[in-house]
Amino acid sequence: MPGAALVVERSSSKLFVRTRASGVLARLAHDLELVATELSGRATLDGERYVGELVVPVSALSVVGTLHGERVDTSALSTSDRSDIERKIREEVFPGTREVRVRAASVSRDRAEVTVEVSSGRSTLPVALRVTEDAGRTRVSGRVELSMKRLGLREVKGPLGAFRVRDEVEVLFEITLRPEPAAP
Numbered sequence: 599m600p601g602a603a604l605v606v607e608r609s610s611s612k613l614f615v616r617t618r619a620s621g622v623l624a625r626l627a628h629d630l631e632l633v634a635t636e637l638s639g640r641a642t643l644d645g646e647r648y649v650g651e652l653v654v655p656v657s658a659l660s661v662v663g664t665l666h667g668e669r670v671d672t673s674a675l676s677t678s679d680r681s682d683i684e685r686k687i688r689e690e691v692f693p694g695t696r697e698v699r700v701r702a703a704s705v706s707r708d709r710a711e712v713t714v715e716v717s718s719g720r721s722t723l724p725v726a727l728r729v730t731e732d733a734g735r736t737r738v739s740g741r742v743e744l745s746m747k748r749l750g751l752r753e754v755k756g757p758l759g760a761f762r763v764r765d766e767v768e769v770l771f772e773i774t775l776r777p778e779p780a781a782p
Contacts, residue, residue, distance in 0.1 A: 601644030604736060604775035606652065611637045613654060616665060616768040617754075621761035628674070629665035630683065634658045639700075641775055643736065646707045652700040652773065656692045660684060691751055692716060712742070719750030736775040744769050 613634045619627035636658035641650030661680040663672035675683070692698075695717040702710040707729055713722040727740045743766045747753070754763040 601642040601648070603778040604641045604643060604650075605778045606637050606639040607735065607774040607776045608635070608637060610772075610774040611635070612772050613637060613652075614662070614770040615659070616770070618665075618764045618768075619756075619761045620764050621756070621759070627756055627761040631662040631665055631670050632659050632687070633662050634660075637773070639773075640778065641702075641736075643775075647704050648710075649703045650701070650775075652702075654698040654700070656688055656695055656697060659687055686754075691746075691754060693752075694718075714744060714749065716749050716751070719748065721745060721748040734777060737772065738775065739770075739772045741768065741770045743767070 615632040615634075617630045617632070619629055621627075634654045636655055637652055639650060639652035641648050661675060661683050663670045664674040665671075699715045700712060701715070702712045702725070704710050705724070708727050710725050710727055711722060712725045713720055721744065723742065723744070725740055725742045727738055730737045745765050746763075746767060747765050753765070756762065
């Protein structure tokens with residue numbers, strides 16, 4: 599018997615990316631939190647095993663605000679600063695990349711082998727997951743550190759190299775899966 603087909607529920611799924619600055623003048627740079635809410639994907643659940651794919655359009659990444667430790671300040675950046683950062687993400691960090699694809703296959707109910715793929719490269723790593731089920735929906739959440747260099751992404755630096763974005767970015771995700779509607 600085939601496994602249960604599930605789809606990403608866009609209205610309740612989010613992916614956050616947190617960047618941190620380093621270098622001599624890192625205090626003058628901003629640590630940032632970005633969010634992607636336009637996620638799509640599907641999964642197949644077969645008992646405790648599952649496989650799935652998540653697609654994140656690069657154009658859907660937007661700046662939430664600046665980070666102060668773990669606290670997010672949504673008022674620290676002007677609208678033009680946010681727009682400039684988002685443009686640089688699309689044009690300089692992800693040139694030629696329209697989407698980020700994430701493929702996952704379970705190792706166990708709470709662990710998966712995940713491959714992140716962009717046009718410049720891919721990276722495979724283990725990820726710890728928290729999986730809960732409620733009212734027919736499956737919620738998958740977790741946190742992972744991802745190397746931009748391993749994905750072949752260009753290093754992000756400030757003027758004259760005074761600061762840079764650390765290679766490792768923190769990715770937090772909350773994905774809700776619901777049964778795929780039956781075909782008419």
